[in-house]
Amino acid sequence: MTTTTTTRRKLYMELENCIGCRACLAACTQCGGHEQKNRNYVYDVNPLVNSQTMPLMCLHCVDPACARSCPAQAIQIHETGAVLSATVDKCIGCQNCTIACPYGIPKFDEEENLMYKCDLCIDRTKDDIPPMCASVCPSNTLQWLTEDEIADKKQATDVGNDKWVTSMPYLEGETHVTVNLPGVLQGTVKLF
Amino acid sequence: MQKDKFFRDIENVRHRNEELVKTHCSYCGMQCGMNLRVDKSTNKIIGVEPRYDWPVTLGKMCPKGVTAYQQTNHDDRILKPLIRDDASLKGTKEGFREASWDEAYDLIAKKFGELQEDYGKDSLSVFSGVSMTNEKCYLTGKFARVAMGTRYIDYNGRFCMSSAAGGFLRSFGVDRGSTLPWTDVHQTDCLFIAGSNTAECHPTSMFRVWAVQERGGYLIVADPRETPVARRADVHLDLRPGTDLALANGILNLLIQNGYADESFVNQHTNGFEETKELVKDFTPEYTSMITGVAVEKIERAAEIYGKAPNAIVMFARGVEQQHKGVDNVSAYTNMALVTGKIGRPKAGVATFTGQGNGQGGREHGQKSDLLPGYQKITNPEAVERVSKVWGIEPEEMPKPGVSAYEMFELMDNKTIRGLYLLCSNPAVSAPNLNFVRGALKKLDFMVCGDFFLSESAEYADVILPSVSWSEDEGTTTNLEGRIIKINKAQEPIGESKPDWLMQVELAERLGKGKHFSHLKTAKDVAEEFRLASKGGVADYYGATWDKIDEQDGVFWPCTDKEDKGTPHMFLDKQFYHPDGKAKICALPYRPPAEEPSEKYPLRLTTGRVVYHYLSGNQTRRIKFLNDMCPDPYVEVHPITAAEYDIEHDEVVLLYTLRGKANYKVKITEAIREDTVFVPYHFGDLESINLLTIAALDPISKMPEYKACAAQIDKIKVAGKVL
Numbered sequence: 004m005t006t007t008t009t010t011r012r013k014l015y016m017e018l019e020n021c022i023g024c025r026a027c028l029a030a031c032t033q034c035g036g037h038e039q040k041n042r043n044y045v046y047d048v049n050p051l052v053n054s055q056t057m058p059l060m061c062l063h064c065v066d067p068a069c070a071r072s073c074p075a076q077a078i079q080i081h082e083t084g085a086v087l088s089a090t091v092d093k094c095i096g097c098q099n100c101t102i103a104c105p106y107g108i109p110k111f112d113e114e115e116n117l118m119y120k121c122d123l124c125i126d127r128t129k130d131d132i133p134p135m136c137a138s139v140c141p142s143n144t145l146q147w148l149t150e151d152e153i154a155d156k157k158q159a160t161d162v163g164n165d166k167w168v169t170s171m172p173y174l175e176g177e178t179h180v181t182v183n184l185p186g187v188l189q190g191t192v193k194l195f
Numbered sequence: 196m197q198k199d200k201f202f203r204d205i206e207n208v209r210h211r212n213e214e215l216v217k218t219h220c221s222y223c224g225m226q227c228g229m230n231l232r233v234d235k236s237t238n239k240i241i242g243v244e245p246r247y248d249w250p251v252t253l254g255k256m257c258p259k260g261v262t263a264y265q266q267t268n269h270d271d272r273i274l275k276p277l278i279r280d281d282a283s284l285k286g287t288k289e290g291f292r293e294a295s296w297d298e299a300y301d302l303i304a305k306k307f308g309e310l311q312e313d314y315g316k317d318s319l320s321v322f323s324g325v326s327m328t329n330e331k332c333y334l335t336g337k338f339a340r341v342a343m344g345t346r347y348i349d350y351n352g353r354f355c356m357s358s359a360a361g362g363f364l365r366s367f368g369v370d371r372g373s374t375l376p377w378t379d380v381h382q383t384d385c386l387f388i389a390g391s392n393t394a395e396c397h398p399t400s401m402f403r404v405w406a407v408q409e410r411g412g413y414l415i416v417a418d419p420r421e422t423p424v425a426r427r428a429d430v431h432l433d434l435r436p437g438t439d440l441a442l443a444n445g446i447l448n449l450l451i452q453n454g455y456a457d458e459s460f461v462n463q464h465t466n467g468f469e470e471t472k473e474l475v476k477d478f479t480p481e482y483t484s485m486i487t488g489v490a491v492e493k494i495e496r497a498a499e500i501y502g503k504a505p506n507a508i509v510m511f512a513r514g515v516e517q518q519h520k521g522v523d524n525v526s527a528y529t530n531m532a533l534v535t536g537k538i539g540r541p542k543a544g545v546a547t548f549t550g551q552g553n554g555q556g557g558r559e560h561g562q563k564s565d566l567l568p569g570y571q572k573i574t575n576p577e578a579v580e581r582v583s584k585v586w587g588i589e590p591e592e593m594p595k596p597g598v599s600a601y602e603m604f605e606l607m608d609n610k611t612i613r614g615l616y617l618l619c620s621n622p623a624v625s626a627p628n629l630n631f632v633r634g635a636l637k638k639l640d641f642m643v644c645g646d647f648f649l650s651e652s653a654e655y656a657d658v659i660l661p662s663v664s665w666s667e668d669e670g671t672t673t674n675l676e677g678r679i680i681k682i683n684k685a686q687e688p689i690g691e692s693k694p695d696w697l698m699q700v701e702l703a704e705r706l707g708k709g710k711h712f713s714h715l716k717t718a719k720d721v722a723e724e725f726r727l728a729s730k731g732g733v734a735d736y737y738g739a740t741w742d743k744i745d746e747q748d749g750v751f752w753p754c755t756d757k758e759d760k761g762t763p764h765m766f767l768d769k770q771f772y773h774p775d776g777k778a779k780i781c782a783l784p785y786r787p788p789a790e791e792p793s794e795k796y797p798l799r800l801t802t803g804r805v806v807y808h809y810l811s812g813n814q815t816r817r818i819k820f821l822n823d824m825c826p827d828p829y830v831e832v833h834p835i836t837a838a839e840y841d842i843e844h845d846e847v848v849l850l851y852t853l854r855g856k857a858n859y860k861v862k863i864t865e866a867i868r869e870d871t872v873f874v875p876y877h878f879g880d881l882e883s884i885n886l887l888t889i890a891a892l893d894p895i896s897k898m899p900e901y902k903a904c905a906a907q908i909d910k911i912k913v914a915g916k917v918l
């Protein structure tokens with residue numbers, strides 16, 4: 004067996020790897036408690052031009068605007084840092100969170116009168132099992148990595164421009180998810 | 196277990212009252228590992244859980260794999276045999292009534308008997324497929340030849356893998372789709388990928404492809420479209436559809452001229468070098484550029500990278516194979532590896548991306564018109580004798596070779612073939628020149644179809660036999676690496692559905708051939724007989740027992756006996772399978788596509804897949820998630836071409852060729868050549884692009900030229916209204 008590290012893993016994204024297969028959306032619907040509704044999204048970056056796509060999912064803000072905007076304290080933060088979907092009996096259906104989130108992540112289910120959002124597959128990630136999206140992503144756009152592995156990634160690809168993004172000032176606030184914007188190969192030295 | 200740098204030791208989530216059954220995806224040649232979640236109280240499949248410890252794909256799946264389990268208990272499943280008494284309804288979904296197995300079997304036996312009585316043994320035919328286990332593929336071949344006694348059996352691999360097979364047989368003397376395991380892919384220094392939309396068709400290869408670039412290696416992609424894998428290529432060779440042979444010859448010429456040929460390898464282990472060197476001399480970068488439309492600098496750069504790379508893998512897929520010179524294209528790209536000696540060692544070699552789940556195994560074990568199990572030729576008397584013995588027939592009783600898939604439709608059209616048993620395939624969508632093919636199916640006197648959904652082809656049947664989905668039976672498949680793997684049963688068959696092998700055993704009994712079949716009571720029984728029948732063939736599976744497959748995470752063929760662990764890397768001893776042990780470097784003169792653009796048909800039409808659908812779409816169009824993502828076909832057009840035709844994004848236009856026409860919504864994208872249009876082929880009825888494609892067949896593989904024909908667009912919208 005390979006060594007299992009005790010460090011908790013985090014979601015890490017390399018947007019440029021994305022091939023637009025939307026397996027992450029299909030997988031999201033499969034997670035226990037997600038009721039067949041995907042909570043992540045994939046966008047065409049340059050429609051009519053090329054096939055570049057990118058996933059958009061909750062970044063699990065350290066100080067989440069969604070939770071702050073909620074008058075009913077329905078959006079709870081798990082000890083792992085995951086910002087959970089609204090608690091059913093608390094959510095009053097005001098939809099503040101859908102406006103407050105700078106990335107447009109929380110969605111509203113009109114029928115249930117309930118907000119729903121990515122909970123980072125909490126029934127998996129609470130035990131350090133990768134969320135469904137990162138489990139299946141065929142291109143390694145979505146990865147579940149230890150802090151050390153993320154540090155290595157940063158060292159390999161951060162060449163001091165704006166394309167390595169972990170936190171302020173590039174995002175709206177500090178997040179638990181690390182995002183590597185287009186430029187994953189910018190630090191690569193060719194073999195020959 | 197083979198663990199590479201991507202391996203993580205991860206526990207699966209286990210929900211209460213659930214069992215996980217490890218198996219593989221039902222769809223493409225990647226055969227991604229997966230666990231099916233089974234509810235213990237209902238014994239029904241209810242979901243999927245990644246299989247993190249499968250060494251090839253490590254839990255990764257594309258959206259087809261994630262949702263594959265939704266096929267099993269789908270509302271559209273056929274639960275009982277269906278009979279249609281009114282033949283005038285052929286070609287529609289109408290008129291079927293439920294029947295008992297007995298009635299269905301009796302009717303088939305009676306009709307088959309009458310046809311053979313009146314028109315001879317060979318008035319019957321079998322058209323099968325390779326999206327099923329080796330055991331089923333094997334028994335289908337035996338059933339055709341022993342129970343039905345006909346020479347006419349062929350399969351949908353002719354529309355998929357047969358050019359790769361033909362090319363590898365000519366170059367290497369053996370047809371194993373990959374000369375190395377997929378766990379080598381990310382470790383090589385250069386990937387040269389031709390005619391493969393890897394990101395959409397074999398998505399779970401992509402993390403290894405990107406990893407080559409992350410390590411500083413190179414990615415070269417030859418494709419008329421800037422597919423997601425081409426988008427990030429170091430060099431994108433954006434060639435005209437159907438001109439691969441010129442491109443491969445041009446690059447080979449540069450490799451030789453610039454001193455990248457490995458002379459000692461060429462001398463010791465190959466034939467044909469001098470002749471080929473002479474032939475490719477004409478393919479200067481300028482001449483190659485003129486034919487292919489690829490810039491001279493790109494051709495030169497690609498040759499330089501491939502030549503310099505310490506290790507490189509040449510990979511290709513249907514883009515180069517589905518041409519009327521598909522076999523030549525395969526051998527021509529393979530030449531690159533043979534001339535430079537980048538083969539026969541880890542991290543260097545040649546591979547095709549096998550399309551169907553069991554595209555590799557299914558073509559080896561006797562469904563092809565001229566092959567017996569184990570890749571043994573039906574024209575080889577020793578092979579016939581060996582297999583006859585296993586089957587308990589006299590060698591004289593073995594039928595002669597038949598004809599290829601498309602040619603069978605020609606025989607249906609001229610009434611040589613009058614009866615058909617179709618299974619595991621949907622040629623009414625997937626065959627080329629569909630107006631002709633659908634007409635031929637309609638002409639049949641009697642047709643039986645085994646399927647688990649009522650496909651467009653089943654609409655031509657008189658009797659439909661409900662088969663099981665992949666999750667309700669067990670057996671082996673052989674993935675794109677040549678690794679034999681185990682598909683496990685997760686649920687009992689729903690309704691009265693049965694595995695195809697069982698139907699064949701029971702039907703053989705009705706046809707009076709029970710003594711050759713009745714001993715086969717389980718899939719395992721079929722597996723045991725099949726291993727024996729393959730013994731002594733090139734694709735020898737004798738040593739690949741189910742236990743060994745489980746213990747080793749699969750077995751790479753050839754695997755000849757109990758001790759043999761199988762052959763992950765081919766040709767490590769530099770021994771190829773031609774009688775003199777040498778590989779063949781092939782001198783291949785260029786031929787243009789069978790149908791070149793003309794004044795009336797100025798555009799080049801090419802076809803292919805999208806990530807959400809599999810083959811004819813009979814399965815994936817029924818899965819809500821997949822169909823929501825891509826409910827309709829479309830035609831991809833470059834904006835400059837769109838402006839010339841005065842057509843807009845989302846506008847419906849008429850697309851037509853000499854053979855047929857269809858209406859498609861326009862999808863404008865700069866990611867395609869200006870002279871080329873593309874339509875995905877997963878759709879039925881009036882939406883099938885194969886109404887337009889050409890049946891120009893490769894002379895060796897009999898592969899139709901799906902990838903290139905001449906087309907024209909007409910605007911049908913006037914003043915905001917569709918006419």
Ligand code: SF4
Nearest residue numbers: 021022024025027140
């Ligand atoms: S699964 Fe990965 S590659 Fe596919 S769309 Fe999602 S992020 Fe992109």
Ligand code: SF4
Nearest residue numbers: 061062064067069104
């Ligand atoms: S990304 Fe949006 S939904 Fe997610 S935690 Fe931040 S504010 Fe909330």
Ligand code: SF4
Nearest residue numbers: 220223226227257260
């Ligand atoms: S369709 Fe192919 S790539 Fe997708 S999950 Fe199935 S086997 Fe894997």
